[in-house]
Amino acid sequence: xxxxxxVYLAPDVWDACxxxxxxxxxxxxxxxxxxxxxxxxxxxxxxxxxRVRNGEVSVTDGPFAETKExxxxxxxxxARDLNEAIQIASKIxxxxxxxxxxxxTRELAIAP
Amino acid sequence: MPAAEIARVRAEIDKLYRKDSRRIxxxxxxxxxxxxxxxxALADAFRAAMxxxxxxxxxxxxxxWLVSAGRFKSIxxxxxxxxxxxxxxxPDVAESLTDDSAAPDALPELLEDDRLRLVFTCCHPAxxxxxxxxxxLREVCxxxxxxxxxxxxxxxxxxxxxxxxxxxxxxxxxxPFEVPAREQLAxxxxxxxxxxxxxxxxxxxxxxxxxxxxxxxxxEAIRLCRLILELLPEPEVRGLLALMxxxxxxxxxxxxxxxxxILLDDQDRSRWNRALIAEGAELVRAALSSQxxxxxxxxxxxxxxxxxxxxxxxxxxxxxVGLYDLLLRITPSPVIELNRGVAVAMRDGFDAGLAExxxxxxxxxxxxxxxxxxxxADFLRRLGRHGEARQSYARxxxxxxxxxxxxxxxxxVAELTT
Numbered sequence: 001x002x003x004x005x006x007v008y009l010a011p012d013v014w015d016a017c018x019x020x021x022x023x024x025x026x027x028x029x030x031x032x033x034x035x036x037x038x039x040x041x042x043x044x045x046x047x048x049x050x051r052v053r054n055g056e057v058s059v060t061d062g063p064f065a066e067t068k069e070x071x072x073x074x075x076x077x078x079a080r081d082l083n084e085a086i087q088i089a090s091k092i093x094x095x096x097x098x099x100x101x102x103x104x105t106r107e108l109a110i111a112p
Numbered sequence: 113m114p115a116a117e118i119a120r121v122r123a124e125i126d127k128l129y130r131k132d133s134r135r136i137x138x139x140x141x142x143x144x145x146x147x148x149x150x151x152x153a154l155a156d157a158f159r160a161a162m163x164x165x166x167x168x169x170x171x172x173x174x175x176x177w178l179v180s181a182g183r184f185k186s187i188x189x190x191x192x193x194x195x196x197x198x199x200x201x202x203p204d205v206a207e208s209l210t211d212d213s214a215a216p217d218a219l220p221e222l223l224e225d226d227r228l229r230l231v232f233t234c235c236h237p238a239x240x241x242x243x244x245x246x247x248x249l250r251e252v253c254x255x256x257x258x259x260x261x262x263x264x265x266x267x268x269x270x271x272x273x274x275x276x277x278x279x280x281x282x283x284x285x286x287x288p289f290e291v292p293a294r295e296q297l298a299x300x301x302x303x304x305x306x307x308x309x310x311x312x313x314x315x316x317x318x319x320x321x322x323x324x325x326x327x328x329x330x331x332e333a334i335r336l337c338r339l340i341l342e343l344l345p346e347p348e349v350r351g352l353l354a355l356m357x358x359x360x361x362x363x364x365x366x367x368x369x370x371x372x373x374i375l376l377d378d379q380d381r382s383r384w385n386r387a388l389i390a391e392g393a394e395l396v397r398a399a400l401s402s403q404x405x406x407x408x409x410x411x412x413x414x415x416x417x418x419x420x421x422x423x424x425x426x427x428x429x430x431x432x433v434g435l436y437d438l439l440l441r442i443t444p445s446p447v448i449e450l451n452r453g454v455a456v457a458m459r460d461g462f463d464a465g466l467a468e469x470x471x472x473x474x475x476x477x478x479x480x481x482x483x484x485x486x487x488x489a490d491f492l493r494r495l496g497r498h499g500e501a502r503q504s505y506a507r508x509x510x511x512x513x514x515x516x517x518x519x520x521x522x523x524x525v526a527e528l529t530t
Binding site: 001003103 | 122236238284286287288290292296
């Protein structure tokens with residue numbers, strides 16, 4: 001089963017984990033066949049929000065998270081069940097500074 | 113079959129339902145992997161028994177028969193749903209439905225382990241604490257949503273919603289039905305024991321008279337803990353069972369008939385339940401003789417010293433202070449420090465107890481905890497410092513929401529001389 005592990009960090013610890021640590025853990029998971037995808041993200045001040053209302057596209061700057069934790073990256077993993085997903089998430093390096101939200105993924109509900 | 117025989121079989125099925133339906137349910141969850149399907153299968157299985165057993169007789173192993181019938185009906189249902197949904201080409205569904213009925217004679221085993229698996233699932237830390245308690249009572253103990261709602265003074269729809277949400281999460285996030293591996297057991301067992309103790313306390317701490325189902329809650333907690341101990345003989349499971357039995361032994365003497373509080377000192381010790389005390393004390397000894405006991409075992413040891421003392425004056429307060437010291441080393445907490453302070457007062461005098469409580473209050477940790485002010489007031493009263501006692505009682509009363517405890521404090525104030 002696939003789970004998305006969303007990494008949340010506050011601005012003051014955004015760079016607390018080195019990229020090499022995160023890359024090493026990604027490699028460990030990939031070698032076990034448990035990493036399906038993942039990437040770090042730039043800070044929230046680079047974000048752009050897109051909406052479509054009444055057929056019109058609106059584009060705005062942000063949203064910014066000034067002091068709160070914000071999404072800083074994700075790992076898409078393959079785990080047997082939630083227990084294994086929790087185990088994997090607990091070893092994601094930034095878990096020590098921020099938090100990891102573990103979400104089960106689902107299939108699109110469409111007729112075959 | 114004669115009518116009397118049919119009635120006998122029906123009565124037997126009723127009995128089986130009361131005694132074993134939750135075990136059968138737990139096994140069905142393992143086999144079907146889904147709460148709702150298992151619940152449906154359970155109902156179908158008992159319906160099938162009602163239809164068949166009066167004519168065919170009660171099978172040799174009724175529990176396995178019911179599991180087998182429930183599973184068969186559920187799989188049959190899924191096959192029919194599958195045909196409706198045109199999912200034949202989905203290999204995952206087809207596969208899960210075909211490996212069955214290969215050996216129709218091999219009856220599935222009804223495992224007590226299944227109930228333990230279910231306990232660990234219901235008490236999974238990924239489920240909200242409130243929902244863990246509700247789900248355990250509903251799914252493991254078989255209480256109805258209305259019963260749980262009444263016991264926890266929560267509106268039934270709120271509680272039902274909490275349970276549905278938890279069950280959806282178990283399904284969607286794939287929380288497994290399993291007893292955790294040994295290296296994760298300690299942490300996971302904590303959350304199971306916490307739920308058991310919460311259920312017990314909900315039934316024990318509430319004043320009498322208001323909700324009759326509450327003593328039942330304590331009984332459920334004790335039953336559940338016995339089941340866990342049988343399958344998982346860990347020291348802390350033993351310790352928690354001991355603690356609950358020792359508390360339970362005093363249930364009848366803690367309140368007057370009208371629900372007023374009677375303190376430990378004033379309880380009629382001849383009415384304490386000796387059988388429960390003996391069992392609890394034995395469990396404590398076993399727990400403490402292991403190397404890795406925890407806070408429940410130490411709390412049980414304290415309860416055992418009280419339970420085995422003929423009176424408050426003859427209680428070994430020195431041992432109790434020592435046990436509180438041990439407890440504080442395992443789980444530091446200002447409330448435990450307060451309890452230790454009360455034991456110090458009993459051992460060394462009320463001056464010493466007052467000094468302990470004042471030290472805690474000065475540290476600011478317990479300033480809005482009513483029992484800290486109540487203890488201070490009590491020591492001052494016994495020392496004859498009634499003016500100061502009155503002030504502390506007033507503060508304690510201000511902080512007490514519970515009716516009987518409030519009335520107790522107000523009676524004490526009324527007894528003071530100015």
